[in-house]
Amino acid sequence: MGRRLQQTLYAVLGVGALSAMDLSSFCHPDPAAPDMPLIAQARASEVSSKFPEVSAAPAAADYRELTWAELADVDFKDVYLEELDSYYWKPVFGDQVLAAEGKDVYITGYVIPVDLDEDFYVLSRYPFANCFFCGGAGPESVVDLRFKDSDHRTYQTDERLTFHGNLRLNADDVYQMNYILDGAEEHPL
Numbered sequence: 133m134g135r136r137l138q139q140t141l142y143a144v145l146g147v148g149a150l151s152a153m154d155l156s157s158f159c160h161p162d163p164a165a166p167d168m169p170l171i172a173q174a175r176a177s178e179v180s181s182k183f184p185e186v187s188a189a190p191a192a193a194d195y196r197e198l199t200w201a202e203l204a205d206v207d208f209k210d211v212y213l214e215e216l217d218s219y220y221w222k223p224v225f226g227d228q229v230l231a232a233e234g235k236d237v238y239i240t241g242y243v244i245p246v247d248l249d250e251d252f253y254v255l256s257r258y259p260f261a262n263c264f265f266c267g268g269a270g271p272e273s274v275v276d277l278r279f280k281d282s283d284h285r286t287y288q289t290d291e292r293l294t295f296h297g298n299l300r301l302n303a304d305d306v307y308q309m310n311y312i313l314d315g316a317e318e319h320p321l
Contacts, residue, residue: 195296195319198237200257202228203311206272213306221271223303223310230301238296238319239275243287253277254309259290276309277316284317294319 205226210219225233241255244263255275262268277295287293297313 195236195238198232198235198239198299200239200241200273202232203257203272203275205229206310208271216306220306223271223301225301225303232299233301235299236296237299237313238294239313240292240294241275243277243291243293244274244289245287248286251279251282253279253287255293255295255313271310274309275311275313278312278314280315280317294321 205228207224207226208221209224211222212219239255241257242259242263244254244256244260246252246254255277256263256269257273258269260266264271264274278297280297295313295316296319297316300312300314302308302310302312
């Protein structure tokens with residue numbers, strides 16, 4: 133095998149291995165790190181003193197991290213829907229998902245603008261090329277972002293961001309996602 137071909141093969145294998153890794157832990161430092169609370173408190177205090185109007189907003193500490201692994205605690209059963217004359221996957225949520233229902237959470241993922249005219253965005257565990265809409269993942273890998281305010285910025289496809297809000301579960305409405313983040317806003321890290 134020629135040297136150039138060998139280098140290309142190694143590059144392709146390297147990119148494949150890197151893309152298969154879940155790097156989400158790099159976006160959120162380990163909360164068990166010894167200095168983490170002190171750093172977070174210092175930053176919050178600094179912001180409050182410079183911008184008193186910001187201190188009225190919920191603190192980042194008021195939200196708990198929701199992971200994609202937790203959202204994967206769901207099974208799906210085929211249910212026939214006469215109205216559509218077809219089957220759909222009805223979620224049967226596991227204990228981890230049920231425990232997060234109605235809680236204030238934050239989650240990191242890839243933004244996918246589904247319909248800009250309707251302000252319909254989802255947050256996906258995977259980039260667009262591998263997401264639920266492209267057939268590369270299941271419905272447990274997307275969260276419908278229901279924004280708190282309509283004056284949020286326009287998000288681009290595959291922006292990797294963190295959002296917080298209140299998690300709502302949907303098992304019955306086939307026209308909505310199974311996971312909905314009500315009052316969604318970008319989460320301050």
